[in-house]
Amino acid sequence: MSSPILFDNRAVEAALDMMSSAISGDEVYLVGIHSGGAEVADAIQGRLESRGVSVERGNLDISFYRDDLDTIAPHPLVRRSELPFDVAGKEIWLVDDVLYSGRTIRAAMDEIFDYGRPAAIRLAVLVDRGGRQLPIAAESVGLSIEAPADCTIELVTDAAWIIEQRQVKP
Amino acid sequence: MNALKHLFGIAELDREQIEYLVNLGDSFIDINRRPLKKAPTLRGKTVINLFFENSTRTRTSFELAGKRLSADVINISASTSATKKGESLLDTGMTLAAMQPHVLVIRHSLAGTCQFLADYLPNTALVNAGDGAHEHPTQILTDLLTLKQVWGSPAGKVITIVGDIAHSRVARSHLLAARKLGYTMRVVAPKTLLPAQIERYGCEVYHDFDAALPGSDAVYMLRVQTERLTDNCAFPSVREYHEAYGLNARRLKAAGSDCIVMHPGPMNRGVEIATDVADSVKSHVLQQVEHGVAVRMAVLTALCGGQTEEKKGPASSKKQLADEAMQAQRTLL
Numbered sequence: 001m002s003s004p005i006l007f008d009n010r011a012v013e014a015a016l017d018m019m020s021s022a023i024s025g026d027e028v029y030l031v032g033i034h035s036g037g038a039e040v041a042d043a044i045q046g047r048l049e050s051r052g053v054s055v056e057r058g059n060l061d062i063s064f065y066r067d068d069l070d071t072i073a074p075h076p077l078v079r080r081s082e083l084p085f086d087v088a089g090k091e092i093w094l095v096d097d098v099l100y101s102g103r104t105i106r107a108a109m110d111e112i113f114d115y116g117r118p119a120a121i122r123l124a125v126l127v128d129r130g131g132r133q134l135p136i137a138a139e140s141v142g143l144s145i146e147a148p149a150d151c152t153i154e155l156v157t158d159a160a161w162i163i164e165q166r167q168v169k170p
Numbered sequence: 171m172n173a174l175k176h177l178f179g180i181a182e183l184d185r186e187q188i189e190y191l192v193n194l195g196d197s198f199i200d201i202n203r204r205p206l207k208k209a210p211t212l213r214g215k216t217v218i219n220l221f222f223e224n225s226t227r228t229r230t231s232f233e234l235a236g237k238r239l240s241a242d243v244i245n246i247s248a249s250t251s252a253t254k255k256g257e258s259l260l261d262t263g264m265t266l267a268a269m270q271p272h273v274l275v276i277r278h279s280l281a282g283t284c285q286f287l288a289d290y291l292p293n294t295a296l297v298n299a300g301d302g303a304h305e306h307p308t309q310i311l312t313d314l315l316t317l318k319q320v321w322g323s324p325a326g327k328v329i330t331i332v333g334d335i336a337h338s339r340v341a342r343s344h345l346l347a348a349r350k351l352g353y354t355m356r357v358v359a360p361k362t363l364l365p366a367q368i369e370r371y372g373c374e375v376y377h378d379f380d381a382a383l384p385g386s387d388a389v390y391m392l393r394v395q396t397e398r399l400t401d402n403c404a405f406p407s408v409r410e411y412h413e414a415y416g417l418n419a420r421r422l423k424a425a426g427s428d429c430i431v432m433h434p435g436p437m438n439r440g441v442e443i444a445t446d447v448a449d450s451v452k453s454h455v456l457q458q459v460e461h462g463v464a465v466r467m468a469v470l471t472a473l474c475g476g477q478t479e480e481k482k483g484p485a486s487s488k489k490q491l492a493d494e495a496m497q498a499q500r501t502l503l
Contacts, residue, residue, distance in 0.1 A: 061197065064211040064239070069475045078197045114206045 006153070007143055009160035012126070015142025016040070019124050020047035022140040027054045029090045033108050034061040034079045036097030036155045040126050043161075044095060058083035065107035081111065088116035097155040099125040099141075102134035127163055129153045174472045176296045178284050179305030180346040188314065188350060194468035195315045195461065201238060202463055211467075212241035215474050216271040220262070221299070222248040222278045227435055227459060228299050228308070232275050235466035241474075244271075259283065260290060267291040272474050275299050295473040306339040308466055309434050310347050315461040316454050317388070320430060325352040330382050330425075332358040332415055333392030333442050334404075336365045340434045341392060345371040358382045358415065362404040379415050383425040390432045391417050391442045408441050418444040422452065430454050 007015070019040075023030075028048055032041030038059045045055045061079040094108055109121055124140035129147040143163065147153050152166050171186045180188070201209050217236040221229050229245060236243035246266075248254070253262055259278070266274060267290075275297040276284055281304030284296040300306040317324045329348070335341045335357050348355040348371075355373040357364065368375055376382035383389070394404075394411065405411045417431065431443075431453045439445045447453065 064198075064201070064209040064471070066211075069211060069471075078194055080197045081200055110210065114201075114208060115204060116206075 004165050005162050006145060006165050007127075007163040009162055011143065012155075012161040012163060015126060016043050016047065019126070019140045019142045020044050020051075023048060023053075023093055023124065025053070025091070027056065029056045029058075029085060029087070029092050031058040031060055031083065031092055031094050031108075031112065033094070033096045033104060034059055036126075036157075037095050039155070039157055040097050040124075041095040044124070056085045058085065060108050060111050062104055062107040062111055065111045067103060067107070083112070083115050086116060087112055087118045089119050091120045091122065092118045093122050093124055095124045097126045098153050099123075099128045099136075099138055100131050100153070102132050102136035105136050106134055126155060127153055176284060176288055177307055177469055177473065178288075178296070178298050179307045180310055180343045180350070181305065183307070183350075185350045188311070188347065191311050191465065191468050191472060192314045192318055194472060195311065195465035196318060198464040198467040198471075199461065201467070202460065207238050208240060209238065210240045211471055212236065212239035212272075212474055215239075215241040215273070215470075216269075217241045217243045217273045217275065217470060218266055218269075218271045219243065219245045219275045219299070220251070220266065220277075221246070222251065222253070222276075223300070224248075225277055225300070227462065228277065231308075231459075231462040232297075232299060232466050232470075234463050235470055236273075238463070239467055239470060241272075241470065260287065263287040263291055267294045273297060273470055276301075278302070281305075297469060297473065300339055303337050303339050303342065305343045305346075306434075307343055308462070308469055309340050310343040311465045311469070312458055312462040313344070313390075313432060313434075314347065314351070315465055316432065316458050319457065319461075320454065321387070323351075327387040328354045328356060328385055329388045329390055330356040330358060330376075330386040331390040331392065332379060332382075332417065334363045334394050335359045335368065335392070336363045337395045338392050344390070345373055348373070356382050356386065360405055360415070379421065380424065383421060383429075386425045386429055388430045388432055389417055389422070389425055390434075391437075392434070393436060393438055394441055412441055412444075416440075416442055416444060417447050419446055419450075422447055422450070432458060435459065 030041050030045055032038035045057055048055050060081045063078045092112060105123060112118060112121060123138040125138045126142045128138060128141045128144045131149060147165060150168050152168055154164050154166060156162050156164055171190060174187060201207060219229055219232050233243050233245060251262060271294060273295045277299040279302050281302040283301045284298040288296050298305060298307055321327060331341050331344060345355050356376060357368060357373050358376045358379050360377060431447060433443060433455045435455060437443055437448055439448055
């Protein structure tokens with residue numbers, strides 16, 4: 001199966017604008033989930049700062065918080081988590097590129113709580129593809145699609161930002 | 171990259187595996203610096219530390235690594251081990267493996283202990299935490315993480331390792347790692363503390379410490395292992411050893427302003443290293459200790475993750491295992 005483009009650059013840019021406008025406050029604490037979520041968080045940060053909003057940024061790699069260590073590839077690529085601000089008492093905006101089962105978000109929330117007790121965690125995702133396995137919902141959703149279970153939804157950020165659907169190899 | 175089933179030594183790892191473990195260790199540093207030093211990565215896993223030799227930092231490091239990743243960690247030392255009651259190493263290993271741990275971390279005075287046991291414990295990952303004068307892979311991975319923090323990559327750098335090379339598993343593992351990662355090892359020691367044919371590792375050999383210092387990017391001091399020296403002929407006296415092979419401020423200055431100091435510990439101040447050097451800003455000894463926990467977290471994670479059928483390997487029959495065990499014991503004894 002080919003890799004159809006579900007959303008072109010224009011749709012993605014519009015979605016990022018919409019997500020940014022949903023985030024309010026003079027000081028925003030933005031945490032991206034590696035790797036796509038970190039890129040989306042960067043894009044939102046740029047938009048917020050152009051509005052004069054002060055943004056504190058962090059990134060999480062949730063590999064050590066996954067619930068499937070036995071089944072993932074033997075040597076996953078792991079990046080360092082960085083939360084350079086005190087999360088205690090803060091309202092944290094957690095950002096990811098694609099929301100699917102909810103397990104990644106659950107792992108990210110677990111990790112944030114290991115840094116401290118935030119006042120709130122809010123979720124912003126570029127694409128909600130359905131298929132939730134945990135009771136998790138995003139407050140800010142850029143794009144939505146019901147994707148079949150045998151497909152992956154990927155954010156591609158090479159030349160222009162697009163959302164692709166790829167069939168998983170059987 | 172090939173999945174890691176055991177960690178016997180640097181000799182069995184390729185460059186990609188070494189770099190993977192170092193980079194994974196790097197990503198664990200942050201957990202150790204947080205107020206809440208815990209992640210659920212190894213929840214439900216069991217790690218047994220079986221130490222037949224005394225060790226404080228390595229055993230504590232493995233224990234912290236396992237506990238910070240939420241594993242259940244059991245420590246067994248030689249003084250409480252059943253081997254004191256006459257049980258063989260193999261029986262001890264098979265007994266512990268029958269309790270279904272995921273990882274068995276072993277320190278032993280005999281080279282090749284882990285390789286020996288691995289044939290009979292097909293469902294347990296084994297980690298060599300130091301075997302005689304053979305290898306100490308997690309110490310070298312720790313050093314490589316420290317060097318990564320300082321240099322980015324050790325490739326092209328010169329590390330001068332000084333002291334009791336003959337009895338040092340750390341030196342041997344470093345010599346193996348240097349060839350795989352492209353850094354140069356200079357070894358400095360009196361002839362009495364150098365193994366025969368050390369040149370076959372591709373290192374530069376010196377007997378004069380001062381001659382080896384220029385151009386060194388790191389000076390790695392080794393402890394004089396008096397407990398492994400079977401006679402008193404290795405050097406005339408501690409004072410003379412310090413004069414000839416001790417790292418002092420004058421020598422460190424001669425090595426150049428960017429040269430760093432390393433030591434696997436424990437340090438003998440006034441023997442291989444002077445106190446002012448050990449405590450100087452150029453000393454990375456405590457960073458090595460800190461990184462030791464992170465690297466051992468990485469090793470435990472790599473061994474527990476991705477339990478594919480290929481990684482588990484075929485399990486032999488009990489009869490076959492017992493026959494082989496008997497044969498191996500006879501060979502060993």
